[in-house]
Amino acid sequence: NYLTITRNLKYTILTTVFQLVVIWDGNDIVKVVVPNNIETTLCGLCSSYNKNPNDDTILGPGCPMFAGNQTSNKALFVQ
Structure with missing residues (x-):
């Protein structure tokens, strides 16, 4: 299985x-948790994924800028 989806009373977990x-x-x-071995190589959706929640709406280095909103109006937390 490459992917599993489970549900409990509060969450759906992929x-x-x-x-x-x-x-x-x-x-x-939505909370996204990545393995330690790839966390420093991520960019794109939002954030630099540096475990500092104060900059989670700032794109990380090397991430292209796109016209319009960079993030949705929903909350995104990265652990």
Whole structure:
């Protein structure tokens, strides 16, 4: 199995074979957890993924800028 999706009373949880985990509350909040060996190579959706929540709406270095909003109006938390 490359991908598993589980549900409990509060969350839907998607887990990949390489341990990327996406946790969704069913409404507004999505939490993305990545393995330590790839966390410093990520960019794109938003944030520099540096475990500093104060800059989670700033694109990381090397991430291209696109016209319009860079993030949705929903909350995104990266652990």
